[in-house]
Amino acid sequence: MTKDPKPVAIIMIEDDEGHARLIEKNIRRAGVTNEIISFRDGTSGVNYLLGSDGSGRAAIGRPSLVLLDLNLPDMTGIDILARLKANEHTRRTPVIVLTTTDDAREIQRCYDLGANVYITKPLNYESFANAIRQLGLFLSVMQIPELD
């Protein structure tokens, strides 16, 4: 991954600053050095991912991976997921849903919309940190498709 001319950026859309910080810390601890771009709300996250015109052209030649929270103040993560997976330029971008919701129907819906991984934030910090670290390890070896 790091060998690529354009390294994969991790785009994190998470409204809770504490969560964002903890996620980042643990990813770093796993040895992942990729750039992490944080967004605190859905609108700015979508603007970045699909571009301000919403066409998705902004994503061309910019390999990325999305870490998505479902409970956002301005829109639901499910809407973002649907829009990413519906756009021809971003539909192959891996999306990892990372949220507190463990409702079975919600999980099912995310996978139906094309989410690649669904992770429930565990309340137990150790397992949470562990999960994030493993996610980091996972990210360090996973292949992200080239977007053009």
Next chain:
Amino acid sequence: MLRWGAGRFVGYSLLLLAGGAVVLLMIVSAAFIFSSRSQLHGTESLRAARVDRLILEFISDLVDAETAQRGFIITSNEAYLEPYEKALTQFAKDVADLRLRAAEVDEGKAIAPEPVEELIRLGQEKMDLVGHNLAEFRAGNVDELRVVIASDQGRVLMDEIRGKAEAIREIAIAVRIARAAAMRETATMLRTMISLGVAMIVVLTAGATMIMIRHLRQIDEARQELIEINQELESRVRERTEAVMRTNDELQRYAYIVSHDLRAPLVNIMGFTSELESATERLTTYVRKTGEEANDPDQADALLAVDEDIPEALGFIRSSMKRMDSLINEILKLSRAGRRVLEPIPLDTQSLVSECIDSIRQRFAEAGAEVHIEGRLPDVVSDRSALQQVFTNLLDNATKYLKDGRPGQITVRGRLERGSAVFEVEDNGRGIAETDFERIFELFRRAGAQDKPGDGIGLAHTRMLARRLGGDVSVKSDGETGTTFIVTIARDLVLRMGRNEA
């Protein structure tokens, strides 16, 4: 309105019934009176007729005797004497009869005995004359006889007899005609009475029918009204149920959202506490290292802080977190249980409760408690898992709060009550004070000595489940010798749910 109508109906009915009875009684007694009067007239008429006939026979006897005498005298044939003898006998009999029967007519008031006696005397005289003539003829005194016959004495006598007889007959005939007329009159009266009775019965029947129809109409109206009231009541109950269910749904959703939203900051607190811990570890290592080198009182303070104060604070934060975590989890569990769609199926309650007992048998053994099911528990149509949870919670609860030093006795029993099944779980534990009867069903509230582990969830959960199963749970206890939990659930949840959905 119905009651008033019924009262009036009964009043009218009784009145009609009484009227009908009076009319019938009148008709029957009139018929009785008139028929006996008619019979009397008939008898009297017959008696008169009989007297008439007897008089005719009386005369006929005299004529027969005379004819026989004449024949004998002309032919001297003894054979002619036979009818004479017969007429003589018949005459005696007819005389006796006539005397008797004549006195009977109108109790002797119609025909006076004097003319009858006169007639009989004349008849007898005539008979005697015939007998005398025959004696004369036998004796051969033909001349004598010729004188008698020539004197026309017999014919004169006979005419006189016929005259007298005719007078008496006229009286008898008059009596007969009068009686017959009276009989006809009586019959007419009877007919009139009967017609009148029939007319009255027709009127009464018509009245009764009218009242009945009116009453039926009233009943119908009342029933219609009742149906409307029922429908209104049902729709009101439905509205209330819907409102309650809506509120319940909202509460469940609320609990779900709250518990989820509470989790997010909790994750942070937990996470950063861990971060703080690992940072403290690093700090501790450093302070220890520098502390060993210099004997600085500030360093000793710092050492105390990292060794005792910080770990103590972190420990409290951690344990409080755990507690909050478990509470949130319980709320979440409760809200999930509340959102779970119930699946009512026919259940063998007896074996369901037995299974519940088996599943926590270990706990009974530890507590030294005995459980038994009293009688047979009624079967229900309900949600298996919810009902299991209810019984497990109550049995677990009973085991938990036994009185020290008193061997636990837990009894489960059940019965049917109208559309509901009522189950009781009774223990001989430490009991619950009356002031806590409602409190124990509230979330996170517990009663009595807080010497057992628990979050105050079980009974709140049980109540929620019982209510979802179409009933409720209540408690009975004297606060000392034991507690009885009474669970009521719908006997058939499909029926209950159907009614709410309809």
